[in-house]
């Protein structure tokens with residue numbers, strides 16, 4: 001956001017006649033690049049369509065022309081790059097959620113469908129089941145066949161790109177947010193410290209290695225010993241959560257647990273579920289019997305994925321709840337919350353099979369309740385200062401926002417507070433560096449004595465002062 005303001009706020013400093021002048025000069029050259037890209041794209045099989053190539057080339061032309069035209073009008077390359085990165089983050093995060101919703105949506109839908117099929121109708125014994133539904137202006141009737149169809153339809157939908165796209169966008173996000181900022185986003189502030197390179201290497205090895213370990217265990221545990229599989233899986237999950245919180249910063253640790261489970265889920269689709277479906281289709285084409293074992297494996301992996309969903313979804317939103325990842329025993333909170341999620345999923349899966357185990361949902365609720373009490377226990381025990389220092393990690397982002405809105409209106413290079421022309425006493429809080437430089441003054445003026453903001457003109461709350469104090473106490477780390 002800061003970057004954006006920096007770009008937009010001092011508009012009058014920019015020489016726009018220069019911009020249009022540059023644009024006129026830059027367009028022909030960018031256009032040439034666009035034409036070259038248009039033909040180069042032919043090399044990709046998926047991009048043979050003229051329409052796609054046209055869109056991509058136009059996008060390139062615009063980005064190149066506008067970017068090069070901005071240069072001489074006073075926009076710094078640094079800020080421009082930062083703006084692009086911010087937008088890239090936004091776009092990738094957005095698409096990741098959209099693909100994820102599509103994937104989990106279809107997965108939930110098919111699970112539900114299988115459980116609700118009408119299977120006992122004597123008039124439709126030739127079907128495995130059918131289902132009527134009404135949705136958005138129409139009636140739908142879905143039939144599940146007992147075997148393959150006589151003749152395969154021309155168009156058969158697979159539902160696999162949702163999974164792959166979710167994983168790919170997730171991995172790009174991991175690179176953008178964590179690998180590119182490894183020293184501030186991945187490393188621990190205290191205790192065990194890795195170098196950024198090693199942290200990334202461990203991350204990649206864990207993503208790949210976990211899949212092989214999981215796959216190996218699944219393949220080597222007999223069909224009728226699923227309890228053993230679940231027990232081993234859970235122990236590994238506990239170990240992983242513990243290990244990651246010990247080597248990575250807390251948010252990175254949580255996200256990595258999620259990324260590892262997400263990778264296993266996508267690999268289940270890629271390596272087991274889709275191959276089984278391909279086998280089904282090709283045997284239908286060749287009028288052969290499908291490989292039954294493949295289908296059984298695929299069903300099992302699909303059930304695993306189903307149980308993984310709720311923990312992964314929690315992890316994806318966990319960064320909004322610092323009392324989870326920021327707690328002392330954050331790994332335990334993750335494990336117990338996941339357990340509650342898995343139990344909830346289990347209840348609904350059983351219910352779909354018409355087995356009603358009423359104790360499961362209340363147990364999950366009780367677990368959540370005890371977790372809540374447990375996580376607040378230290379608040380009752382310790383005095384105020386101690387908890388704040390240990391329990392909740394105040395992020396620099398929060399601190400920066402407080403300072404921006406409560407102090408920055410006056411203490412900025414270009415103050416926006418009415419009547420303030422220049423930063424009072426030359427105290428400026430525009431950048432992280434400014435904040436660190438003036439730390440002692442902030443402490444003296446806004447925390448120890450509540451002098452600033454004058455007459456509390458910007459309405460700083462006690463909670464916000466407390467946050468600033470805790471952050472300073474926790475070492476005033478701008479990488480939190």
Ligand code: HEC
Pocket residue numbers: 403406407408409410411417420424425427441442445446452453454457458460
């Ligand atoms: C409404 C405008 C305004 C806001 C908001 C504001 N200040 Fe100030 N600040 C001033 C003025 C005016 C002075 C000069 C006071 C003086 O002359 O004694 C000042 C002075 C200071 C000084 C220098 C004190 C000294 O005499 O050395 C510090 C440090 C400071 N402010 C910190 C903060 C912090 C931290 C915040 C946010 C929590 C904040 N200010 C919010 C207007 C503001």
